[in-house]
Amino acid sequence: MIQRIQSLYLLIISILSSLLIFFSFQYxxxxxxxxxxxxxxxxxxxxxxxxxxxxxNLVISVDALTILFLYKNRKLQMTLCHYLTGMNLILISLMYYGAKQINGIPVYQLPFIIPIINIILSQLARYYIKKDDDLIKSADRIR
Known part of the structure; x- marks a missing residue:
């Protein structure tokens, strides 16, 4: 489970999403x-x-951990990685639009880019899951 690089990517997504709860993304x-x-x-x-x-954001964090533990069903993992990317895109737009509703001069901080990093990591995880799936299929074909 944790031996593969995509597991590390998914774990990092979950940790970064959890950190977004504690740090302010804008003032x-x-x-x-x-x-x-x-x-x-x-x-x-x-x-x-x-x-x-x-x-x-909580759903994204839990979803990344769920994908991590679905290592026996790679097709479902790849599909959920796409959903994870979509949820992060929606999160970016909600964060931006919600912050625009508040009066004042907005100053964005570093945690605002966490969903963008999550998108990159989820696509990398999906790539390596597909690579593992192709490797398993080629090994089955040889037998």
Whole structure:
């Protein structure tokens, strides 16, 4: 399970998505003395878009771990990696749109690119899962 590189990619996706809960991805300068930090935390979501993004972030983290433990069904793993990519694209748009709803001057921080990194990692995981699947099929053909 953890011996393969795609397992590491999926584990990193889960860890990065979990980190997005604790770190603020943006802060808004509302007044000179007031700065508002935005996190993907279900309890402190400022609007409905950030609440949906928080739930989606948790789903992404759990989905990456689920894909990790489905190592016997590679076709399902590849399909779920595509869904993981789509969910990360939706997460980016929800984070951006939810942050635009809040007044002030937005300043994006480094955790805002975590979904982009997750997209790259999920596609790499899908590539290596397909590579393993092709290797298994060629070994079955030789027998």
């Amino acid at each position: 808004n300068i509302i007044e000179m003395s007031h700065i508002e930090h935005l996190r993907l935390n279900i309890i402190s979501a400022q609007n409905k878009y950030l609440l949906i993004a928080s739930v989606l």
